[in-house]
Amino acid sequence: MKISQRLQQLEPSATMAMAAKAKELKAAGEHVVDFSLGEPDFPTPRHICQAATRAMQEGHTHYTAASGIPELKAAIVRQYQQRHGLQYQPNQVVVSNGAKHALHNVFTALLDPGQEVIIPAPYWVSYAELVKLASGVPRIVPTEEAQGFKLTPQRLRESIGPQTRVLLLCSPSNPTGAMYTAQELAALADVVLEHDLVVVADEIYERLVYPGHHFTSFPTVRPGLMERTVVVNGVSKAYAMTGWRIGWTLSPPQLAQAMAALQSQETSNPCSISQHAALAALEGPQACVEEMLQQFARRRQYVQQRVTQWDGVSCPEMAGAFYAFLNISSYLGRRYGDTPVENSQQWCLALLEQQKVATVMGSAFGAEGYVRLSYATGMGELEEGLDRIQRYLQSAQ
Numbered sequence: 144m145k146i147s148q149r150l151q152q153l154e155p156s157a158t159m160a161m162a163a164k165a166k167e168l169k170a171a172g173e174h175v176v177d178f179s180l181g182e183p184d185f186p187t188p189r190h191i192c193q194a195a196t197r198a199m200q201e202g203h204t205h206y207t208a209a210s211g212i213p214e215l216k217a218a219i220v221r222q223y224q225q226r227h228g229l230q231y232q233p234n235q236v237v238v239s240n241g242a243k244h245a246l247h248n249v250f251t252a253l254l255d256p257g258q259e260v261i262i263p264a265p266y267w268v269s270y271a272e273l274v275k276l277a278s279g280v281p282r283i284v285p286t287e288e289a290q291g292f293k294l295t296p297q298r299l300r301e302s303i304g305p306q307t308r309v310l311l312l313c314s315p316s317n318p319t320g321a322m323y324t325a326q327e328l329a330a331l332a333d334v335v336l337e338h339d340l341v342v343v344a345d346e347i348y349e350r351l352v353y354p355g356h357h358f359t360s361f362p363t364v365r366p367g368l369m370e371r372t373v374v375v376n377g378v379s380k381a382y383a384m385t386g387w388r389i390g391w392t393l394s395p396p397q398l399a400q401a402m403a404a405l406q407s408q409e410t411s412n413p414c415s416i417s418q419h420a421a422l423a424a425l426e427g428p429q430a431c432v433e434e435m436l437q438q439f440a441r442r443r444q445y446v447q448q449r450v451t452q453w454d455g456v457s458c459p460e461m462a463g464a465f466y467a468f469l470n471i472s473s474y475l476g477r478r479y480g481d482t483p484v485e486n487s488q489q490w491c492l493a494l495l496e497q498q499k500v501a502t503v504m505g506s507a508f509g510a511e512g513y514v515r516l517s518y519a520t521g522m523g524e525l526e527e528g529l530d531r532i533q534r535y536l537q538s539a540q
């Protein structure tokens with residue numbers, strides 16, 4: 144059966160593909176160290192699971208309003224007020240099936256065919272594909288490792304063309320762990336205001352920020368930004384709730400209304416039980432977030448300390464999220480055993496085959512010569528995996 148042109152062009156998620164390969168090897172009995180997937184390895188905190196059980200017992204098992212239950216919208220509004228001093232109204236919130244679905248809604252609601260979204264690279268794998276699915280055009284703008292993988296105002300200005308409508312910002316970043324300071328965001332905001340752009344601010348890693356770094360929500364840095372920003376967030380990363388599929392947007396009411404209408408036709412409401420679980424996550428005790436962050440911080444420090452000892456590999460300091468983005472370009476154009484390795488994809492595949500460590504190639508994030516390593520794994524696995532990578536690097540001829 145013929146597949147539509149649009150879907151023929153769709154790239155499957157590289158992170159999921161690597162994780163699937165790793166699972167295959169595991170099923171065949173291999174001990175694979177999996178650094179490929181971006182999800183916390185902790186269980187969802189108990190009080191959140193209990194809230195879901197209660198929701199089922201109390202009969203919250205039917206359709207809800209397509210854009211989410213009022214209690215959850217109110218909790219999201221409260222959170223942004225308390226954490227960032229931003230005063231949204233409930234009619235500006237759309238709750239979706241994860242932040243990924245929220246992004247799909249945003250691009251579908253914003254873009255007419257041919258309109259461009261500026262995506263600074265390295266970028267999370269799904270952005271470009273979601274833009275294309277919505278008939279938009281991703282305009283990939285490279286950033287420099289020497290500048291911490293951050294878009295500069297000058298680079299942004301140079302990248303804006305007559306069709307450019309949206310700037311996408313992901314801070315803290317998947318895949319680099321980079322995070323913009325308030326000053327850096329303000330400098331970008333000036334260009335955004337000058338050129339009348341809309342900003343999609345993916346703040347899903349907001350709660351995973353390491354000591355010495357301070358998160359700033361994009362709409363706070365200049366007056367007038369709330370009217371031109373869509374904030375994307377969710378519970379997946381902060382509360383170890385990737386499987387529950389709850390994310391949301393905060394946007395001007397007109398856009399929220401359009402996205403709610405889209406959602407009402409495409410998926411109806413996100414799972415009613417998950418919405419109650421997300422409500423418990425936002426309104427319940429927050430110590431669980433802090434505890435997980437402390438563990439991530441230990442792992443991050445360990446990764447940073449190990450990789451800086453590797454000859455010819457560099458990795459900028461990670462301010463947030465749980466990824467290390469390693470520059471392995473000096474290890475390309477070499478042989479590993481009998482295997483010649485020319486690019487990051489081949490490097491990752493040979494690493495998986497020879498040392499049974501799953502990572503994701505930089506080319507999937509628009510950055511050849513790099514590899515992403517997710518340190519959302521236990522300390523034992525982390526030590527073992529890094530030992531194996533070190534052996535692999537040492538084997539390069």
Ligand SMILES: Cc1ncc(COP(=O)(O)O)c(C=O)c1O
Pocket residue numbers: 181240241242243244267313316317345347377378379385388389390
């Ligand atoms: C930057 C970024 N945005 C959005 C998402 C999607 O999150 P969710 O699982 O809530 O769909 C991810 C997940 O990996 C991500 O890394």
